[in-house]
Amino acid sequence: xxxxxxxxxxxxDGFCCVKCHKEHRKGLQIHHVMPRRLFGPxxxxxxxxxxxxxxxxxHKYEDKHGICWDPRGIxxxxxxxxxxxxxxxxxxxxxxxxxxENLKFQxxxxxxxxxxxxxxxxxxxxxxxx
Numbered sequence: 001x002x003x004x005x006x007x008x009x010x011x012x013d014g015f016c017c018v019k020c021h022k023e024h025r026k027g028l029q030i031h032h033v034m035p036r037r038l039f040g041p042x043x044x045x046x047x048x049x050x051x052x053x054x055x056x057x058x059h060k061y062e063d064k065h066g067i068c069w070d071p072r073g074i075x076x077x078x079x080x081x082x083x084x085x086x087x088x089x090x091x092x093x094x095x096x097x098x099x100x101e102n103l104k105f106q107x108x109x110x111x112x113x114x115x116x117x118x119x120x121x122x123x124x125x126x127x128x129x130x
Contacts, residue, residue, distance in 0.1 A: 001042040006030055009047045019054040019082055029055045033078055034071060034099050041102045045095065071096055 009030055016023050028049045034040030050058065061081050075092045 001030065005042055005044065005047070008044055010049055012044065013049040016049065017051040017054050018048045019050055019058070022051060024049075024051050027052055031055055031058065033095070034074060038071060038074070039103060040099070043098075043102070045098050071099055 010028055013028075014023070015025060015028070017028065029052060031048045031050045032040040032042075032046055033048055034046050040046050058078075058081060062077065065077060072092065075095055079092070
């Protein structure tokens with residue numbers, strides 16, 4: 001993950017853990033909402049700040065409920081863990097759309113024959129304005 005992306009995530013979340021809401025000037029960990037095992041990207045929409053205790057608790061919670069391989073299931077489990085009732089199906093669908101767009105792009109990169117254009121295409125994607 002780029003250092004700049006990490007810093008943007010911490011600033012966006014106000015130096016606070018999104019679970020316990022405590023401010024942490026040091027020791028915040030960046031959590032991938034859509035996990036890396038499902039090719040969750042290092043993009044702001046997929047990242048959240050968690051303190052070490054909450055991050056550890058999330059993975060214990062996830063393990064207790066069975067590691068989920070279904071993207072919608074992961075999002076529903078995550079937001080119920082956060083006790084965030086404000087997250088509506090529309091917002092979960094928006095995150096799923098972003099996730100699917102990222103997967104399609106990653107697949108295009110893998111299928112691209114020319115290594116030179118693969119690199120420039122990936123650079124163009126990660127440098128595009130959001």
